[in-house]
Amino acid sequence: MSYLKGKSMSDLREDNSAKIIEIVLKSGPLSRSEISNISGLTKASVSTITRQLIDEGLLEETGFQEGNKSVGRKRKNIDIVSEAKYVIGVEIGVKTIKSGIIDLKGNLLNELKISLNTKSEKTIINKTIDVIKKISANFKKNEILGVGIGATGIIDNNKGVVIKSPNLNWNNVNLKKEIEKQISLPILIDNNVRLMALGENRFCYNWGEIPRMLFIHAGYGIGCGIILNGELYYGYKFGAGELGHTIVIPDGPTCTCGKNGCLEAFSSGHAIISNYEEVKADSKNYLFEINNIILEDENGINYANEIMSKAGKYMGVSISNLLNLLAPDLVVLHGELFDSESYYSNVEKYLKSNFFGVNDKILTKRSKLNEKAAVIGAGALIIDRILLKK
Ligand SMILES: [Zn+2]
Incomplete structure (x- = not known):
């Protein structure tokens, strides 16, 4: 089946689910036929996938579109359930660790900030782990998509390694690996300003x-x-x-x-x-x-x-x-x-x-996100990479 280019049917279904979630994040609430027009997927596929996503609790029907009473059947609108999943955002700064729980629409629900008076890798990593444990204590593991962490400096975001951070005085610190030893959730690391940009772009301007x-x-x-x-x-x-x-x-x-x-x-x-x-x-x-x-x-x-x-x-x-x-x-x-x-x-x-x-x-x-930009942006990174498979 060469036209599948190495992807299985279930990969394609997942790709199409991610595509629909992204369209609803950007432009929702939308009717199924609007989703079909935007995505290029058939109405039948959109119906099947949205049904699945509604059953999983990620999408919901939010009522009828107004203004089309005279043209036959009313169209139900579909929207993201903002509290279907949560993400954890963390920013490791020079003087503080900031963290927050963010829902799928970028609302910051819980915040926790602690002061730092050291640049020691070991201490900062342990404190970061504590912060993640504390802030997620009242959530079930399957409610949380993952943890995004921003730090200053040049960061290999594929491997989760802080290559060089003059402000933290760190070189080649495998932050992802260290955090994963204690936290059994997907962990992604990136440069803090890059995350600020992503958070602003996604949550303040209709998901990109x-x-x-x-x-x-x-x-x-x-x-x-x-x-x-x-x-x-x-x-x-x-x-x-x-x-x-x-x-x-x-x-x-x-x-x-x-x-x-x-x-x-x-x-x-x-x-x-x-x-x-x-x-x-x-x-x-x-x-x-x-x-x-x-x-x-x-x-x-x-x-x-x-x-x-x-x-x-x-x-x-x-x-x-x-x-x-x-x-x-x-x-x-x-x-x-x-x-x-x-x-x-x-x-x-x-x-x-x-x-x-x-x-x-x-x-x-x-x-618009001001001092919360990096924490919220770290959440956007998790939604981008894990929910939308980018
Ligand atoms: Zn310089």
Whole structure:
């Protein structure tokens, strides 16, 4: 049966089920005949598969479509049962582990956040395992599709290995294998900013209706998640999206990565704090944190305005370079630095003035998931890979 290209009938049935679930996630509630039109599957196949999925509790009939009373039989609508399954999302940051239980429509049901004061692999892995056990304690194992975990750095998402994370000071840590020793659920690992991009793309824009999206994170560090053709773009050896280490001034100041003149050495929270430490060297009791500097900027303190404006300028130029290279449909801005008016207004100014393309309305939006983006995005990864078999 060469036309099956090596797939068995049950593989095909599973593929078609995943296809229907994705269509309903994107555009539901829908009638069976609408699902048939969108999917290209026959009405008979759609009926059989939706019946199965309703029996499994993943889909439900939600009432009749309105407005077609005069054209004979009313069509029943079909929708996802958001609480049919749950996913666990975790973000391992430098100072915290955040976690949450997410339903199939991206609602965050439970949250648990703990502080970290160590970079020890062993301690952080044990704490992550504890967090997963605690947050899922009231759920049955078969209710949970899997655990998505985001961490900073370059991550082999196929093997679940943190290849290099300068922020955590980790090299070649097989996070997936370590977690699987204690947690008997499917575990997937990815870069935290990439997960933020996925979460925003899936849950805030109708499960991927924006096929080309850039997600820029500017906090203590700088990262970028790239979605092309509706899917995350990883690049050669998972290295795509290192916007923070693109060069804005050759031979400029030294970056945390050891190179000179990276964007991260100008426009990250880390760079802003060290610039601030220079100008406020005599303020012994001042707490050098991004939020405090943003506050001083809002209060019109001159050197705060200057430092934030300069940082925003280089960020705007860098985003415009990306726009000219990739021409995305949407750029999502995430992180507390974009809350600063001096920073953000220069981002917008330099982004627009350096844009070459013909699109007269460059679409930038603030993140809707904010500080929960990585946890919710980790849940989106599980839905994508496990439920939708992507
Ligand atoms: Zn760098």
